Amino acid sequence: MHGVSPSFSAGRHRLRLRNGATLDVAQQPWAERAGICLRVAAGSHDEPVAYPGLAHFLEHLLFLGSRDYGPEQGLMAYAQGCGGQVNASTQARHTDFLCELPAERLQPALARLFDMLCRPLLDSAAQLREREVLQAEYQARSTDADSRIEHALGQALAAGHRCGDFLAGDRASLAVEQAAFQQALHGYHRRHYQAGNMRLTLVGPQSPEDLLAIGEALLAQLPAADSPTIGESPPPMLPLRAPRLGLQQRAAALHLGFAVQLSEPGLASALALLLDVLQDPAPGGLLAGLRQARLCRQLRARVLYCHAGQCLLRLDCTAAERGAALIAELLGWLRQVRGDPAWPVRLADWRQAQALRQFGMGPLALARSLQDAEAELDDARLLHTLSALLAQLAGGTGLIELACDNQARPPWPATGLALPLAALPARELPAAQLSVGLAPVESLLALPEAASPSLPLARLRHHPGAAAGGPAALHWCGEVAGQHGPGELQALLQARIADLQRGCERLGIALQLEVQPGGWSLALQGAAALLPACSARLLPLLLAPPTEAAEPATSGLLLRQLLQRLPQLGGGDSDGGLQGLSVGLGPGERAQLDALFAVVEPLPAGQPLAARNHELLWREVEQPGSEAALVLLCPLPDADAGREAAWRLLGQLLQGAFYRRLRGELQLGYALFAGYRQVQGERALLFALQSPVCEAAGIFEHIHAFLDQQRQRLAALSVAEFARCRDELAQALRPPKSNLARAEQLWQLQLAGLSEAHPQRVRQALAELTPDELQAAYAQLLQSGHWRVLASGPGPHV
Incomplete structure (x- = not known):
């Protein structure tokens, strides 16, 4: 080995290589995917003062091609092609590159990651295009209330501390045409993107020894820096200049x-x-x-x-x-x-x-x-x-x-x-009046005292857990009486459970609440022993009739707000009552859960959704701010497994092209999404975009034009490329092995009214799918009469 012996602590294995790089790995035997986080120990506070935003700009440029992988073969395209995800984040003193994808794709993903970090092209034409993307991000962040508050807090610090700078970067600060800027950009990359500044963490189902071997094989190839990077001590924060x-x-x-x-x-x-x-x-x-x-x-x-x-x-x-x-x-x-x-x-x-x-x-x-x-x-x-x-x-x-x-x-x-x-002028503070200290520790493991059968009826289904163990999952859906709109009801229920949600999440229970017309759905994931007690506390709050006034929803990224309201576009109809499904609970936890209800019945199989034949449905959601956002939902017309296989493959083929066309070539916005999704009970293709330069109606026209243009590309798809994409999708559709993935699949099948045999039928249909059938499915998508839109503004010709 190139480094010293790794140390072992609480399942975490660390290796320091001779070139200065650090490797940390952890095994999750139940995981089906691998997680990658590569941290470079340099960020916005390390960039030249003359060029605010340079570090963030470089982070973007690294994804636009490297020596061995062009943009269409790089990490972003590779991960998206196998159903993975990629992201990056520039912070004050570090920059993170993140990726999650099927575990067997870990080594090729890392090869692409290191090539883009160490051997980027930094093409001048790509820099000009990407600067416009950062300009759009700058405009969004400069008007975002949260970003402005953080910037304002930084102004209180002693003069000269960079926490007082707004370092998003825009056209004015990113002077890509100037030789001095290019020298600064390349110099920053050479100085900071070297082995001694890199720390890689890997998590996956592989053994710690295998993860260490995979990570070390790539990290060891990085040359050590001629001289180590020594970060300058930051200037003092205190005394404050404006308390x-x-x-x-x-x-x-x-x-x-x-x-x-x-x-x-x-x-x-x-x-x-x-x-x-x-x-x-x-x-x-x-x-x-x-x-x-x-x-x-x-x-x-x-x-x-x-x-x-x-x-x-x-x-x-x-x-x-x-x-x-x-x-x-x-x-x-x-x-x-x-x-x-x-x-x-x-x-x-x-x-x-x-x-x-x-x-x-x-x-x-x-x-x-x-x-x-x-x-x-x-x-x-x-x-x-x-x-x-x-x-x-x-x-x-x-x-x-x-x-x-x-x-x-x-x-x-x-x-x-x-x-x-x-x-503002200083002021005298009154004397403290309260006599409070540390709150005593409360346990969520115990059922609440009032948890005698107080909930009248539940339809429940329990599934055994995976052999590898891991977190369990529990899904619920219920009805709410009253005339509240979905947005108001979401805020009301979220406020009700806020304290409990905080208690659950600090103990590793992921909690997701969604509201649709007339009801709600709740997903809990975490340690099996905690789920019955969490449910006993949460369900009465969610099922009680809404009488209180709802708090206004907090703001955030506009597109994220629309995506959170997607259930409003779903076509699922509730079967009534409270329904639940668990995966991974032991016999004791199942008994605890069943004891919460006066009556427990088996969860019946759902009914497939009826086809809807209305014209384009456009739902406008008024949102403050100067930017526009739109989500387009294109539902499958029926429950046919062959059609679903074709639409899933379309989603995989369209997502990368959507990103390249609307973000890269047209530069309409930086926040966007395309792919196959299920919204409540409806399976659909989903397209979403937030834009600072285009109204909602214009976004829709651009998406429509993109879909029209893709007809030619799909018709020209080679047999080899078709087979490759189909094989990648088949890998992603393998039967889930973990509790969480199995629970999500079963719950989505329940909501869609599909049998547990449906995924196998889809996999079989995918194996038999032909290019002609794919093109026929695409024609059906374009001719569909029941697209649905959730947008921040009015539609075309309105």
Whole structure:
């Protein structure tokens, strides 16, 4: 081997290679896919000050062709072709490249990843095109409320710290035509994209030895740098230059920040423990006290920056009133809990929650999580760091208060984006009144006391788990009485379960709630022992008649908001009552679940959906902002397995072309999707795009034109290419082996009214599919009279 012997800790295996690269692997025997996270230890704060956005720009360019793989043979196309996913993210001090795909495709994917990172083409024409993509991203981020709040918090820090810069990059800062910019771009790549700056994490079903061998074989090929990259120490965050700020923004809100400078080991772990306790809604804790005093309803805390002993925290205070009193109580709580003897108990609970979260993660999420994990400290050292952190926070020297309102503010000059922002005068805080400390630890393992059969009827079906084990899954759907619209009902139910959802997710229970007209569906995934108790607490909240007023939904990426509302376009009809399906529960957990209900009946097979013959349905969803977004749903006309096989293959063939045409060539937007999906009970082809340059009607016309143009391409598809794509899809449609994949398949079949034998019929039909049948299916798609659209604006000719 090229490196030293790996160390083994809690299922994680680490190897440091002689060229300086680091490799971490973890095995998930139940996984069917492999997760890749390659982290380069350089980000936006490492780029030249003269060119804001250069690091983000380079991240984009790396996907546009390398020495051995052109754009159509590179990682993005390869992963999409086998049903995988690819993403990347540029942060302040690192850049992540992420991929998840079938486990047997791991080595070819890594070969493409390393070629694009180390030998990119950086073609000048591609740079000009991609700059327009970043310009669109810049426009979206510069108007996004969340991004503006984070940028405003950065203005409070000491002058010169790059957390105060807006580093998205736009046409003005990315001067690709200038020789000096090109020199800076290539120099940044040479300096930072080298072995000593790279850390690879791999997660998959392969043995740790196999994962280490695969990763090492590729990492070892990277040459060591001539001289190691030594990152400069960041300038100080403190003292603050503007502790109180006012930001002009439509929605009134209070946001708090904390700047911390602390040279103690384990700072990130201490922060994670503190934020876990800070947001705990259990009786006796800070949040419960603030609610009782009517100071705020929710606290959301997150780390915006953590590097070299510095960190910047953000706290969002939902429905905050009397901001000075709230801040006083927060500081008082920090002082009070510093010496609380219950911290060792909370630490043990937090460590257990961490282990459960990792157990419930998929391969990609776990690969990313391993990147953030620090070297583990013993309890005494970690509690020492926590005490030092609490002391600094309670002192208030790093406290930032950001008040958002609609009061006019002058432009505040800042790198990358000027904000309507002003410094506010200091003020005296009242004395803290609450007497709250650390909330006691609560267990979700125990069923609630009122869990005697209080739910009258459930139709349930249980399936055994996979031999390899792993997380279990539980799906529910139910009805809700009342006249609420889907958007209002989603917000109402989400608010009801918010505290429980937080408790579930901190223990690794992934929870997804979707609302459709007249009902809801809920998916739970995680440790089997937790699912009955989670259900016992959640179901009564979801089934109770809605009487309270719904909170307004939080904003976010416009296209993501539309995709979340997709169930409104689905055609599934509920069979009535409460229905559930489990995979991977043991006999004891099944008995616990059955005992929740007065009556338990077998879940009947669903009925196939009736064909719908209406014309184009256009549903407009008004959304604030200057950009437009559209989702087009093209449902299959019937339940025929052969037709589904053809449409699935069409989805695979169209997704890469859709990305190249609408994003690369037309540069309509940066957020887009194309592929085969099931929405509630309806199987369909789905196309989605968000654009800063085109209205909703124009997006629809572009998608329609794209589909028309693809007719020629499909007709010219060679026999070899057709066979290759069909074989790739056949691999993706293999019978699922994991509990989660099996549960998802069974639930989708139930919603669509299809038998458990249907997937086998689709695989058989795919094996017999011919190019002529594929073209006939495409003609049927284009001639369909029942397309459905969810859009942010009116349709054509309206």
